[in-house]
Amino acid sequence: MTPILIQNARVLGGDPQDILIDDGVIVALGAGLRPEGEHSSVDATGLIALPGLVDLHTHLREPGREDAETVETGTKAAARGGFTAVHAMANTDPVADTAGVVEQVWRLGREAGHADVRPVGAVTIGLKGERLAELGAMAESAAGVRVFSDDGLCVHDAQLMRRALEYVKAFDGVIAQHAQEPRLTEGAQMNEGELSGRLGLRGWPCVAEEAIVARDVLLAAHVGSRVHICHLSTKGSVEIVRLAKERGLPVTAEVTPHHLLLTDELVAGYDPRYKVNPPLRTAEDVAALREALADGTIDIVATDHAPHPVEAKDCEWDAAAFGMLGLETALSVVQHTMVDTGLLDWAGVADRLSFAPARIGRCDTGDVPHGRPVAAGEPANLTLVDPSTTTTIDPSTSASLSRNTPYEGMKLPGTVVATFLRGRPTHSITAGTTGGHA
Amino acid sequence: MIRHLLSAGDLSLEDATLVLDTADEMARLTEGRAVKKLPTLRGRTVVNLFFEDSTRTRTSFELAAKRLSADVVNFSAKGSSLSKGESLKDTALTLEAMGADGVVVRHSSSGAPYRLATSGWINACVVNAGDGTHEHPTQALLDAFTMRRHLGELAGKKIVIVGDVLHSRVARSNVLLLATLGAKVTLVAPPTLLPNGVDAWPCATSYDLDDALAGADAVMMLRVQNERMNAAFFPSAREYSRRYGLDSRRQALMPPEALVLHPGPMNRGMEITAEVADSARSVIVEQVTNGVYVRMAVLYLMLAGTNTTEEA
Numbered sequence: 001m002t003p004i005l006i007q008n009a010r011v012l013g014g015d016p017q018d019i020l021i022d023d024g025v026i027v028a029l030g031a032g033l034r035p036e037g038e039h040s041s042v043d044a045t046g047l048i049a050l051p052g053l054v055d056l057h058t059h060l061r062e063p064g065r066e067d068a069e070t071v072e073t074g075t076k077a078a079a080r081g082g083f084t085a086v087h088a089m090a091n092t093d094p095v096a097d098t099a100g101v102v103e104q105v106w107r108l109g110r111e112a113g114h115a116d117v118r119p120v121g122a123v124t125i126g127l128k129g130e131r132l133a134e135l136g137a138m139a140e141s142a143a144g145v146r147v148f149s150d151d152g153l154c155v156h157d158a159q160l161m162r163r164a165l166e167y168v169k170a171f172d173g174v175i176a177q178h179a180q181e182p183r184l185t186e187g188a189q190m191n192e193g194e195l196s197g198r199l200g201l202r203g204w205p206c207v208a209e210e211a212i213v214a215r216d217v218l219l220a221a222h223v224g225s226r227v228h229i230c231h232l233s234t235k236g237s238v239e240i241v242r243l244a245k246e247r248g249l250p251v252t253a254e255v256t257p258h259h260l261l262l263t264d265e266l267v268a269g270y271d272p273r274y275k276v277n278p279p280l281r282t283a284e285d286v287a288a289l290r291e292a293l294a295d296g297t298i299d300i301v302a303t304d305h306a307p308h309p310v311e312a313k314d315c316e317w318d319a320a321a322f323g324m325l326g327l328e329t330a331l332s333v334v335q336h337t338m339v340d341t342g343l344l345d346w347a348g349v350a351d352r353l354s355f356a357p358a359r360i361g362r363c364d365t366g367d368v369p370h371g372r373p374v375a376a377g378e379p380a381n382l383t384l385v386d387p388s389t390t391t392t393i394d395p396s397t398s399a400s401l402s403r404n405t406p407y408e409g410m411k412l413p414g415t416v417v418a419t420f421l422r423g424r425p426t427h428s429i430t431a432g433t434t435g436g437h438a
Numbered sequence: 439m440i441r442h443l444l445s446a447g448d449l450s451l452e453d454a455t456l457v458l459d460t461a462d463e464m465a466r467l468t469e470g471r472a473v474k475k476l477p478t479l480r481g482r483t484v485v486n487l488f489f490e491d492s493t494r495t496r497t498s499f500e501l502a503a504k505r506l507s508a509d510v511v512n513f514s515a516k517g518s519s520l521s522k523g524e525s526l527k528d529t530a531l532t533l534e535a536m537g538a539d540g541v542v543v544r545h546s547s548s549g550a551p552y553r554l555a556t557s558g559w560i561n562a563c564v565v566n567a568g569d570g571t572h573e574h575p576t577q578a579l580l581d582a583f584t585m586r587r588h589l590g591e592l593a594g595k596k597i598v599i600v601g602d603v604l605h606s607r608v609a610r611s612n613v614l615l616l617a618t619l620g621a622k623v624t625l626v627a628p629p630t631l632l633p634n635g636v637d638a639w640p641c642a643t644s645y646d647l648d649d650a651l652a653g654a655d656a657v658m659m660l661r662v663q664n665e666r667m668n669a670a671f672f673p674s675a676r677e678y679s680r681r682y683g684l685d686s687r688r689q690a691l692m693p694p695e696a697l698v699l700h701p702g703p704m705n706r707g708m709e710i711t712a713e714v715a716d717s718a719r720s721v722i723v724e725q726v727t728n729g730v731y732v733r734m735a736v737l738y739l740m741l742a743g744t745n746t747t748e749e750a
Contacts, residue, residue: 316553
């Protein structure tokens, strides 16, 4: 592979530097690099260089729902969004609850080549919440699973959750919990509040999330294991996680881009694009989530990219599927809600969208590490972002097979100009290339 | 007049008054006459699209449309493509292709009429005939019409609505419409059957029915659905009946001229005793009659003339 010289990139938002990539590795970093021999150059003036983004929460739908998304299309969308690694959730058909299925997903990712796919293993067989899946076999498989989740469903049986937390200690795994008390959310359609009462939609109360978050951080502390809370959505959950961290408990948490931007008021028009689980909450919750992401109470942003075919959303609210796309718009939403508001700098973005998710998913070490510093000797997993541009979101141009984005028609800042996976461009819209292509 | 009737909250005081006055006119033109048919909507097609069973409401709309000489097509879930899983969108496209001018829709999903009216699937006027636990605006209009006939203008009148407000589309629409008309509404229910955020509604709330009845001009009882009985919303049917049922003792707490309403069908002996339901104060049967006049007024105002191309 011809060496690539990225010129004048602002690494993590700092002063402009050149980055020389050779054989998939960053070989040099500094001002005014002049490599000898044949190489291609990328003019990155004005662009931010970030470590390749890592998503801890992606739904790729394959196997089973290839009409909504495949590993190929989902990882292509990931590359466009600046991601070099995604954790693929287990609620596929068949469920990723065996070594065979997780290896299949992992291999499909390797073959597609757009981003590394780290399968998430189901905690329980068939996501039924009854018996533990073979967590050890999945951990030892070629996929090397470290994150386990029944996402889409909550591991609500306290004893089973305790056992899962204990069991994964043997291979440094983490249980990623979809915190949703099932009895409190039977038939729930949107955030419980004045609006749900007015619209006649059954409410999803905040306490249904907070009760599980509180229980699970206490369980994790009791057994001395790691728990990760998926898609935090309420101010109360933030307060519980903050309290847990102050006590030194082994809890990490994520927030989705949409919970940083959108509120439940959008549901007033019964547009199913806004139907998501957990539901969109109030402006007060959004403010608390932003603050918590800024101060590190919430560790990471995770997309919860949830593709659905058109018919699953082009219908009445009750009948519509929960979920929205997220991979291609995540960085723009984070810039809009966190960077442009002064809550987070680009180094913070690198932490919340790359270093920390890789660390939680234990993919920051090993053969194909992610979430590593942008430094000489590190794998050349890089994302170049132009923070000065604004894009009107057009779902028809998405790489995803699905179109269920809530941002359609919205103007969002920031463009992912290029993504490099071990030095190989997986996405590029840059015109500033000389002496070769990037 | 608005293009679609999706929520009682869509109606301004002017619109609501126009509907009620027009319903009066419809009653005047047809009440006691051998030939009740008017030629007003001749050549117009009204589709009753009922995804949920409701013989009373469907028949009322059907009769209203037929009395205005409209062509009426009934689409019911049972035995049609709807029961085979056809989507709301496909059904709408079919009705559009058939040239429907007005669609009266009943659906178990809150917001379904809203989707039908705003998704660009169909150009017809949409009338919400009850959607999930959201709204039932023509029921509120017929309730208001009935009360107005007995009580005169409703501004300042005290209306008590009792029962399962949480799951009641009737209550939601009534609160909105009666507030627009200037009435003072009090919702009475156990705390488990009052919706979250009800404090923000334009009404008062109470857990105590005896207390609320004093000074009431009208008391509207809501049906308690059977599935609520075992869902821990209240301990037992007996306890509910004792605390929130309308019986002769409670009726005696009401002013002598106060009305008793019920949207039907009634659980006699549960939320209302037979004695009260059949008493001289009860206007429950009259509500059914008035439903036709109100629906005639709604269909007339929405479909007659050239207003079908106007935006809401």
